[in-house]
Amino acid sequence: MDTVDAFQRLGVALAIGLLIxxxxxxQEREVRPxxxxxxxxxxxxxxxxxGLAGYLxxxxxxxxxxxxxxxxxxIYTLLKWREASEDGDYSITGHIAALVVFALGALAVTGDQAVAAAGGVAAxxxxxxxxRLHGFLRRLTWVELRSALVLLAMTxxxxxxxxxRTVDPWDALNPHSLWLMTVMIAALSYAGYVAVRVAGPHRGILFAxxxxxxxxxxxxxxxxxNFAKETPENGGQLAAGAMIxxxxxxxxxxxxxxxxAPNLGAALAVSLLPALLAMLAAAFWSIRYASNNAQAPALKLKNPFELxxxxxxxxxxxxxxxxSKLIIDYAGSAMFYVVAAVSGLMDVDAITLSTARMTAxxxxxxxxxxxxxxxACVNMAAKVALAASIDGRGAFPVRLGLATLASIGAGLAGYLLLPQTLLAGTGP
Structure with a gap:
C-alpha cells in the first residue's frame, strides 16, 4: 500500500467515524457539555x-x-455505565455503534473502501x-408480523x-418460478403498504x-x-390521487x-412511458384546478404479505x-389476447408476470x-367503470375517465411509433 492509498483509506475511516x-x-444535542x-x-x-489498527x-x-x-x-462500556447511573439510560446502541465504527474503519484500510463507506452510511x-422505526413497531400488528415471518420462512x-422444473402434463407450471414471482409481487406491494403504515394516509391525498x-x-x-361520493367538493383532488x-x-x-424480460421491457417502455406521463400530467392539471382543502380518506388496504x-x-x-400455455399451444395468439383482457379486469400484475416469463x-x-x-388498457378502463358505478357522473369518475383516455391515447401513439428493430431484438 503506497502513501497516497494509505491516506485515502484512512480518510474514509475518519469520514465514517465523523458521519456516525x-x-x-x-441525537444527544440537548445533553449538557x-x-x-x-x-x-x-x-x-x-x-x-x-483505520490505524488496520494499517498496522x-x-x-x-x-x-x-x-x-x-x-x-x-473503556466505552465503563464510561457509559457511569453515564447510565446518572440518567437511567441503559441502551447499548452507543456501544454497538462505537464497535461498528472501529470495525468499518479497519475494513476501509484492509478491505474494500466502497463496502466500508456503504456500511457507514447504512449504519x-x-x-x-x-x-420512525419505534413508531412503526408501535403500529405494527401481530397479523402483519406473523404474515411477514411466515412468508420469509416459506421463501x-x-x-x-x-x-x-415444470410438474404438470402440459409443461406449464414451475413451482419454484411460480412462488418466486408471487413473493416478488407481494414484496413490491409491501413497500407501498409500509409507506402508508409509517407515514399514514392522512399526509395528503397525493401521498395516499x-x-x-x-x-x-x-x-x-x-x-x-366512495369518499368522493360523500364529499363531492373533493372530487378533483381525489381524482388526482387516483391518477397518480x-x-x-x-x-x-x-x-x-x-x-x-429486460429487452421486452425496453419495447414496452415506448408505449407505457407516454401513457404514464400523460396520466401524471392529467393529475397535476386536476390538482391545479381543484380545492386545496381536501382531506385524504382512510385507506382500507389489505396487507399484501398476509398469507x-x-x-x-x-x-x-x-x-x-x-x-395461457394451453391457449397458445392449441388455440393460437388471438385467444391469448382474450385471456389477457379478462385477466386485466382482475389484476394486471399476474398477466404481466406470466407473459414476461413466457417470452423466455x-x-x-x-x-x-x-x-x-x-x-393494462382493460385494467385502466375497469377502474373508471368501477368509479362511475359508485359516484355516477361526479367529478371523480369524469376526470379519471378523461385522464384514462388521454393515457391510452398517448400509449397508442407510442405503440404506433415503436421501432420494429427494437421489437425484433426482444427475443429470449
Missing part, C-alpha cells in the same frame, strides 16, 4: 483508530487489532431512523426445496395515491370513489417486465400461466407486448 458521530451528537460518553469528536477518532495489522498482527477493539469496547441511516426455507398505487391502485380507486395511483400501476408493469392474499394471487397467477419459452415478443398492453 454527527448522527450521535445530533461533558454529560455524554461520546460525540462527534470521539466517534471520529474511533473511526481513525480502527501487517506488522503487528491480527491480535493487536482485536486487543485494541476489546480495549475500546471496555448512520439506521441510527437516525430510531423514531428462505421452502423455496429452495421446490422443484425448479402514490402509496396506494404501490399496493393496489384498484383498491385505492374504490376507496377514493394509476400511473404507478403502469410503472409496476414496467418494473416487473424489465426484471423478468391468504399471497396464496390467492399465487393461485390466480398459476391459473393464468396454465391457461418461445412466446413471440410482439404477442407478449400486445397482451400486456391489452391487459
Amino acid at each position: 458521530g454527527i448522527e450521535r451528537g445530533w 461533558g454529560g455524554r460518553t461520546a460525540g462527534v469528536r470521539t466517534f471520529t477518532l474511533i473511526g481513525l483508530l480502527g 495489522q501487517p506488522s503487528l498482527g491480527t491480535t493487536f487489532s482485536i486487543s485494541l477493539l476489546v480495549l475500546v469496547g471496555a 448512520a441511516a439506521m441510527l437516525a431512523a430510531r423514531t 428462505l426455507i421452502a423455496l429452495p426445496l421446490l422443484p425448479d 395515491g402514490a402509496a396506494g398505487g404501490l399496493v393496489s391502485s384498484t383498491a385505492l380507486t374504490l376507496s377514493f370513489a 395511483a394509476g400511473s404507478l400501476s403502469l410503472g409496476r408493469v414496467l418494473v416487473i417486465t424489465a426484471l423478468l 391468504r392474499v399471497v396464496l390467492q394471487f399465487g393461485a390466480l397467477l398459476g391459473l393464468i400461466i396454465w391457461l 419459452n418461445g412466446l413471440s415478443p410482439a404477442t407478449a407486448l400486445d397482451a400486456i398492453l391489452i391487459a
Whole structure:
C-alpha cells in the first residue's frame, strides 16, 4: 500500500467515524457539555483508530487489532455505565455503534473502501431512523408480523426445496418460478403498504395515491370513489390521487417486465412511458384546478404479505400461466389476447408476470407486448367503470375517465411509433 492509498483509506475511516458521530451528537444535542460518553469528536477518532489498527495489522498482527477493539469496547462500556447511573439510560446502541465504527474503519484500510463507506452510511441511516422505526413497531400488528415471518420462512426455507422444473402434463407450471414471482409481487406491494403504515394516509391525498398505487391502485380507486361520493367538493383532488395511483400501476408493469424480460421491457417502455406521463400530467392539471382543502380518506388496504392474499394471487397467477400455455399451444395468439383482457379486469400484475416469463419459452415478443398492453388498457378502463358505478357522473369518475383516455391515447401513439428493430431484438 503506497502513501497516497494509505491516506485515502484512512480518510474514509475518519469520514465514517465523523458521519456516525454527527448522527450521535445530533441525537444527544440537548445533553449538557461533558454529560455524554461520546460525540462527534470521539466517534471520529474511533473511526481513525480502527483505520490505524488496520494499517498496522501487517506488522503487528491480527491480535493487536482485536486487543485494541476489546480495549475500546471496555473503556466505552465503563464510561457509559457511569453515564447510565446518572440518567437511567441503559441502551447499548452507543456501544454497538462505537464497535461498528472501529470495525468499518479497519475494513476501509484492509478491505474494500466502497463496502466500508456503504456500511457507514447504512449504519448512520439506521441510527437516525430510531423514531420512525419505534413508531412503526408501535403500529405494527401481530397479523402483519406473523404474515411477514411466515412468508420469509416459506421463501428462505421452502423455496429452495421446490422443484425448479415444470410438474404438470402440459409443461406449464414451475413451482419454484411460480412462488418466486408471487413473493416478488407481494414484496413490491409491501413497500407501498409500509409507506402508508409509517407515514399514514392522512399526509395528503397525493401521498395516499402514490402509496396506494404501490399496493393496489384498484383498491385505492374504490376507496377514493366512495369518499368522493360523500364529499363531492373533493372530487378533483381525489381524482388526482387516483391518477397518480394509476400511473404507478403502469410503472409496476414496467418494473416487473424489465426484471423478468429486460429487452421486452425496453419495447414496452415506448408505449407505457407516454401513457404514464400523460396520466401524471392529467393529475397535476386536476390538482391545479381543484380545492386545496381536501382531506385524504382512510385507506382500507389489505396487507399484501398476509398469507391468504399471497396464496390467492399465487393461485390466480398459476391459473393464468396454465391457461395461457394451453391457449397458445392449441388455440393460437388471438385467444391469448382474450385471456389477457379478462385477466386485466382482475389484476394486471399476474398477466404481466406470466407473459414476461413466457417470452423466455418461445412466446413471440410482439404477442407478449400486445397482451400486456391489452391487459393494462382493460385494467385502466375497469377502474373508471368501477368509479362511475359508485359516484355516477361526479367529478371523480369524469376526470379519471378523461385522464384514462388521454393515457391510452398517448400509449397508442407510442405503440404506433415503436421501432420494429427494437421489437425484433426482444427475443429470449
